[in-house]
Amino acid sequence: MKKLEISGAGKEHKTVVVLDFGSQYTQLILRRVRELGSYGELVPYDEPKENVEKLNPVAFILSGGPSSIYDENAPKIPEYVFESNLPVLGICYGLQAIVHQLGGKVEKSSHREFGPAELKVLKQVGILKNLPEKFTVWMSHSDRVEVLPNGFEVIAESENSPYAAIRSVDNRFYGVQFHPEVVHTQFGKEILKNFLSEVANLSPNWAMKNVAQEIIEDLRRKIDGKVILGLSGGVDSSVVALLLHKAVPDKLIPIFVDTGLLRKNEAQEVLKQFEGLGIKIHYVDASERFYSVLDGIEDPEEKRKRIGHTFIDVFYEEAMRLKEEHGDIKYLAQGTLYPDVIESKVAERKAGAKIKTHHNVGGLPEKLPFTIVEPLRYLFKDEVRMIGKEIGLPENILNRHPFPGPGLAVRIIGPVTRDSVKILQEADAIFIEELKKWELYNKVWQAFAVLLPVKTVGVMGDYRTYENVIALRAVTSEDGMTADWAKLPYEFLNHVAKRIVNEVKGVNRVVYDITSKPPATIEWE
Numbered sequence: 001m002k003k004l005e006i007s008g009a010g011k012e013h014k015t016v017v018v019l020d021f022g023s024q025y026t027q028l029i030l031r032r033v034r035e036l037g038s039y040g041e042l043v044p045y046d047e048p049k050e051n052v053e054k055l056n057p058v059a060f061i062l063s064g065g066p067s068s069i070y071d072e073n074a075p076k077i078p079e080y081v082f083e084s085n086l087p088v089l090g091i092c093y094g095l096q097a098i099v100h101q102l103g104g105k106v107e108k109s110s111h112r113e114f115g116p117a118e119l120k121v122l123k124q125v126g127i128l129k130n131l132p133e134k135f136t137v138w139m140s141h142s143d144r145v146e147v148l149p150n151g152f153e154v155i156a157e158s159e160n161s162p163y164a165a166i167r168s169v170d171n172r173f174y175g176v177q178f179h180p181e182v183v184h185t186q187f188g189k190e191i192l193k194n195f196l197s198e199v200a201n202l203s204p205n206w207a208m209k210n211v212a213q214e215i216i217e218d219l220r221r222k223i224d225g226k227v228i229l230g231l232s233g234g235v236d237s238s239v240v241a242l243l244l245h246k247a248v249p250d251k252l253i254p255i256f257v258d259t260g261l262l263r264k265n266e267a268q269e270v271l272k273q274f275e276g277l278g279i280k281i282h283y284v285d286a287s288e289r290f291y292s293v294l295d296g297i298e299d300p301e302e303k304r305k306r307i308g309h310t311f312i313d314v315f316y317e318e319a320m321r322l323k324e325e326h327g328d329i330k331y332l333a334q335g336t337l338y339p340d341v342i343e344s345k346v347a348e349r350k351a352g353a354k355i356k357t358h359h360n361v362g363g364l365p366e367k368l369p370f371t372i373v374e375p376l377r378y379l380f381k382d383e384v385r386m387i388g389k390e391i392g393l394p395e396n397i398l399n400r401h402p403f404p405g406p407g408l409a410v411r412i413i414g415p416v417t418r419d420s421v422k423i424l425q426e427a428d429a430i431f432i433e434e435l436k437k438w439e440l441y442n443k444v445w446q447a448f449a450v451l452l453p454v455k456t457v458g459v460m461g462d463y464r465t466y467e468n469v470i471a472l473r474a475v476t477s478e479d480g481m482t483a484d485w486a487k488l489p490y491e492f493l494n495h496v497a498k499r500i501v502n503e504v505k506g507v508n509r510v511v512y513d514i515t516s517k518p519p520a521t522i523e524w525e
Helices: 026-035 049-053 079-083 093-101 188-199 208-222 235-247 266-276 287-294 300-326 338-349 381-390 407-411 418-437 490-503
Strands: 015-020 040-044 057-062 088-091 105-121 134-147 152-157 165-168 173-176 226-230 252-258 282-285 329-333 371-373 446-460 463-476 507-512
Touching: 015 026, 026 040, 026 188, 057 093, 057 188, 088 093, 088 188, 093 105, 093 134, 093 173, 173 188, 208 235, 208 381, 226 235, 226 300, 235 252, 235 381, 252 266, 252 300, 282 300, 287 300, 300 329, 300 407, 407 418, 407 446, 418 446, 418 463, 418 490, 418 507, 446 507, 463 490, 490 507
Parallel strands: 015 040, 015 057, 057 088, 088 173, 226 252, 226 329, 252 282, 329 371, 463 507
Antiparallel strands: 105 134, 105 152, 152 165, 165 173, 446 463
């Protein structure tokens, strides 16, 4: 399928290029750059020169990574970085690679440094300008710099890193042994801001207000036929729907597929909300079809596959029927985000450890006769929310918790039936309703109920019961990559548990999940 390039989503901006050497924190670097008002893109360390040049680079940031520079096939900084004469900041492995490739010396440290360390600033210049003489930083390394290349000087040290921050005397190259992008580093954002403003001389030019208008204008210019959109009611597809509605209101046909696996009254609420925005939705009730393919299936991966394939089949059939009916449908819009693009690129280059298939179903067939439109493909989730707010998307959609593509099927441990979905819908609705009443909903990143495949003995009145167990899960997180269990008030949990047991037929016990990610995932399946 062809793709329509939407230039308003970043392609017209000069770019801070973040070269990825494999650090778990790499996406955080990019997010911090954008939060500071500069446009950035993430590319693999071995990205060809011609691709990078197309991005209009104005500075390079080299990420950390798990390798040692002495490993066989250790990643190297491309020559075009050195030839560019642009400012460069190396972080952790990025620092070590600069030193190694410019003639300095990096060796294994006798003491691996991981976690907090005190940084002693020796020179308050460049990236360390106007910062305190001592503050805490987050280390994660086993190699360390022992000898600097010619033309470099040390500007900060820690107990185990004599060259914890360095620079070239011409002010072009900077390197830090710690991670300024993580929240555990004090003044980390100021370090990155200093690199952008003091070293690279960049002025802020990246704001969601401008981006939203650019996207709308670009969609208006380039879309010359009808466009269909798989609308779930989640943040991403909702923002895409409203952008398209503002750009080409007479050309948008949103399709809402009701799988029967949604939250209580969700389908009706989505239809009503978008009707209030002036957007008419094409509604498809495919619940019977989904229940049929899930009949007797317990394995979570098999559930996901069947739901994904069925969703694709239903959407494809409906899209083709609408194309026959309307004739001029040329485009298929999707809520693809930048992390999805990054993950796809990484997956193409190497096989990662398989934990489970992605929460969102996708993989539309190549044979679809539409050009793909992805207005959000250069944006992170928080940026998408900012755009949604800018263009007037209601708060209850903007602040909605993430919801897995396979829906409640992966929150029912075991076979999925209409009865099990009904029980879970009722319990989940009580949990979410009370979170909102107690003003806790916006303080957690995600919250939901899970139906467990066990029954326990209980007593209700004078009668013995043998019924289902509901687990409640609530986490705090910045982006879902890591998460901590939410410390909800005992009084709140007690109140919710009582309501669920008293009001949801078939449940006599409620438990609360206190496991963080890692080691657990946020969803149970």
